[in-house]
Amino acid sequence: MTPKSPSPARRIDELRRQIEDANYRYHVLDDPDIPDIEYDRLMRELEALEAAHPELASPDSPTQRVGDAPSGKFAEVRHTVPMLSLANAFTPEEIHEFVARIGKETGDFEPVFSAEPKLDGLAISLRYENGAFVRGATRGDGATGEDVTANLRTIKAIPLRLRGTAPAVLEVRGEVYMPRAAFEKYNAWAREHGEKTLANPRNGAAGSLRQLDPRITAQRPLAFFAYSLGEVEGPPLPPTHSQTLALLREFGLPVSPQVTTARGAEGLLAYFAKIGSVRDELPYDIDGVVYKLDRYDQQRAMGFVSRAPRWAIAHKFPAQEEATTVESIEVSVGRTGAVTPFAVFTPTHVGGVTVVKATLHNADQVARLDVRKGDMVIIRRAGDVIPEVVRVIPERRPTDAKGNPLHPPFVMPTHCPACGSAVEREEGEVVARCTGGLYCPAQRVQALFHFASRRAMDIEGLGEQFIAALVEFDYVHTVADLYGLTLDDFLEMKRRADEQSGATPATVKSGKVATRWAENLIAAIDASRSTTLERLLYALGIRDVGESTAKTLAKHFGALAPIMAADVDTLKTVPDIGPIVASRIAHFFAEPHNREVIAALRANGVHWKEGAPQRASEGPLSGQTVVLTGGLASMSRDEAGDRLEALGAKVSGSVSKKTSFVVAGEAAGSKLAKAQELGIEIWDEERLLAFLAGHAS
Ligand SMILES: NC(=O)c1ccc[n+]([C@@H]2O[C@H](COP(=O)([O-])OP(=O)(O)OC[C@H]3O[C@@H](n4cnc5c(N)ncnc54)[C@H](O)[C@@H]3O)[C@@H](O)[C@H]2O)c1
Numbered sequence: 001m002t003p004k005s006p007s008p009a010r011r012i013d014e015l016r017r018q019i020e021d022a023n024y025r026y027h028v029l030d031d032p033d034i035p036d037i038e039y040d041r042l043m044r045e046l047e048a049l050e051a052a053h054p055e056l057a058s059p060d061s062p063t064q065r066v067g068d069a070p071s072g073k074f075a076e077v078r079h080t081v082p083m084l085s086l087a088n089a090f091t092p093e094e095i096h097e098f099v100a101r102i103g104k105e106t107g108d109f110e111p112v113f114s115a116e117p118k119l120d121g122l123a124i125s126l127r128y129e130n131g132a133f134v135r136g137a138t139r140g141d142g143a144t145g146e147d148v149t150a151n152l153r154t155i156k157a158i159p160l161r162l163r164g165t166a167p168a169v170l171e172v173r174g175e176v177y178m179p180r181a182a183f184e185k186y187n188a189w190a191r192e193h194g195e196k197t198l199a200n201p202r203n204g205a206a207g208s209l210r211q212l213d214p215r216i217t218a219q220r221p222l223a224f225f226a227y228s229l230g231e232v233e234g235p236p237l238p239p240t241h242s243q244t245l246a247l248l249r250e251f252g253l254p255v256s257p258q259v260t261t262a263r264g265a266e267g268l269l270a271y272f273a274k275i276g277s278v279r280d281e282l283p284y285d286i287d288g289v290v291y292k293l294d295r296y297d298q299q300r301a302m303g304f305v306s307r308a309p310r311w312a313i314a315h316k317f318p319a320q321e322e323a324t325t326v327e328s329i330e331v332s333v334g335r336t337g338a339v340t341p342f343a344v345f346t347p348t349h350v351g352g353v354t355v356v357k358a359t360l361h362n363a364d365q366v367a368r369l370d371v372r373k374g375d376m377v378i379i380r381r382a383g384d385v386i387p388e389v390v391r392v393i394p395e396r397r398p399t400d401a402k403g404n405p406l407h408p409p410f411v412m413p414t415h416c417p418a419c420g421s422a423v424e425r426e427e428g429e430v431v432a433r434c435t436g437g438l439y440c441p442a443q444r445v446q447a448l449f450h451f452a453s454r455r456a457m458d459i460e461g462l463g464e465q466f467i468a469a470l471v472e473f474d475y476v477h478t479v480a481d482l483y484g485l486t487l488d489d490f491l492e493m494k495r496r497a498d499e500q501s502g503a504t505p506a507t508v509k510s511g512k513v514a515t516r517w518a519e520n521l522i523a524a525i526d527a528s529r530s531t532t533l534e535r536l537l538y539a540l541g542i543r544d545v546g547e548s549t550a551k552t553l554a555k556h557f558g559a560l561a562p563i564m565a566a567d568v569d570t571l572k573t574v575p576d577i578g579p580i581v582a583s584r585i586a587h588f589f590a591e592p593h594n595r596e597v598i599a600a601l602r603a604n605g606v607h608w609k610e611g612a613p614q615r616a617s618e619g620p621l622s623g624q625t626v627v628l629t630g631g632l633a634s635m636s637r638d639e640a641g642d643r644l645e646a647l648g649a650k651v652s653g654s655v656s657k658k659t660s661f662v663v664a665g666e667a668a669g670s671k672l673a674k675a676q677e678l679g680i681e682i683w684d685e686e687r688l689l690a691f692l693a694g695h696a697s
């Protein structure tokens, strides 16, 4: 037996209930649970069914009404001129039909339209009496809205007083919206502070404006554009809509700079294409454009249907939100070892591209969304912003026969998917990281680049591009492999890199030049074999172990073995090493993969002098912490540091309250500024030289 589709009456009933429900969530709760595109589909299906079965039409069908009744949270405001919705169009054919309809009824087949962006916010009505803003209301169900005057007063784009001589009564209609930058900023803040993120800018605007406490509205930067009028009492208005908008501008009301006029269907479609091409760059979200007959006499001739004017239409862009299914949740490892979860979707079209995955940022965000494998989710991709999971649709979570969720909550892997090293997440940190810094293929380029850098192993000529090529062509897996490279390896690699970049024979270095270049590199690598413990420690790229910490460690322990053996408690006793850095060092050396690489470095001839532990030297500067900044004329900064250390000082890389004094040379920048701000003593070069001379041994 084949399943029967429901009777039209049953389906109409079902659709009306679903749409009523969605309207309530969207307009009253500001908490929609289906994407707009899904809502639009339901609405179109209902419209089509009602058209095909006129006997089933009903005056209280959602196709006949606007929005939803006010929530009761605010005082009610009656709109003497109703606030309506707009008919929708998605295709050029529908636009041609719209213009043809107007031609048939007005005789003007090439009418002029006002062409406007369709801001995705919420409609409001502002009432000005003798130029003063007296009341503002939401659209509500079109006849009755909510009094949100106090909240509207916090929006800077809304003038509290009109410029020039305003009519006795002027009701201005327009859209309150949340600029995209404000939306992104708010969500970044919310993610960081564990607060609920806003689903989209429209939701952000509606939710912020309908706050009972205007102080909350004031904290969320909203903006406003005017686009039409309600009740007016005063001198007669100009004969066209575009002239009215110009007048509103003169009154000091903001009108979108994208508003213009266009003639005939072709003019409208050209405008649609033009706005579509700049949509991503606009500072606000739009979900389409609106075309309005410009001449008021023509508008009157067209009139209204129940919920929308017949003289205007909204031409919608591809949706920026869609529903899709999470096929799996996986993690990726970045160049710095950050382990980031992401969702893999059933491929879905959103905002004009096919989206197959989206980052979930971190474990906290996954927990907050409670997104699981198998879930139906709403995803959003606005502009060139990367796709995001907005929310899970809980009703669509797959369950077993007993109604329990089929899939457990996501847990972060304990081991790196790229290298198998332990993944650690420090207290107070949102990001989890792979601890196999020296070994992890995901971190290879970064690790090698840092290792070779001037202040680390100082391998001259080994720039980032070559490192990327070495990794790409699989010549090196770890930093230790650098010391096994041969002349032939370099020449071969260079040939392959040139081949890949499509270099013509003329631009490829001739054999002799290439050989000299490779010989120089081999010599630089060879020279770096002889190094110091502090350089090596810095070169290993342990998180937060900079040059100054490396130096402290080298001095304090004198040799590598005791550092590798030290536990967190031992490391914490080293001056200036706090618990976080101590645990990073301990984790790094506890990772067997890292220990293997260090053994391989030694086996490849990398060596350094080791000595007895040397605790801070005694001298006139014992117990003092000094920061050097800017350039000195008489010696290098390193040399100055060494000489101060010989007198017992501890040289640090950053200024804090603990800094005893700062030596500021030529062109000193932010460190000097910070020292001044903290009121720390500042020495110039002259004073430094005098001090050193006075304490020369
Ligand atoms: N996801 C859901 O559950 C859900 C529920 C209800 C409604 N919706 C969405 O809301 C929309 C329907 O609501 P609607 O009735 O407000 O229709 P609409 O948003 O499609 O069009 C009317 C609105 O457009 C706005 N607008 C923006 N720029 C304008 C301009 N230049 N001139 C005139 N108006 C302009 C006004 O706010 C006006 O009220 C659809 O996009 C629908 O998908 C979604």
Ligand SMILES: [Zn+2]
Pocket: 333, 416, 417, 418, 419, 420, 421, 434, 435, 436, 440, 441, 442
């Ligand atoms: Zn790893």
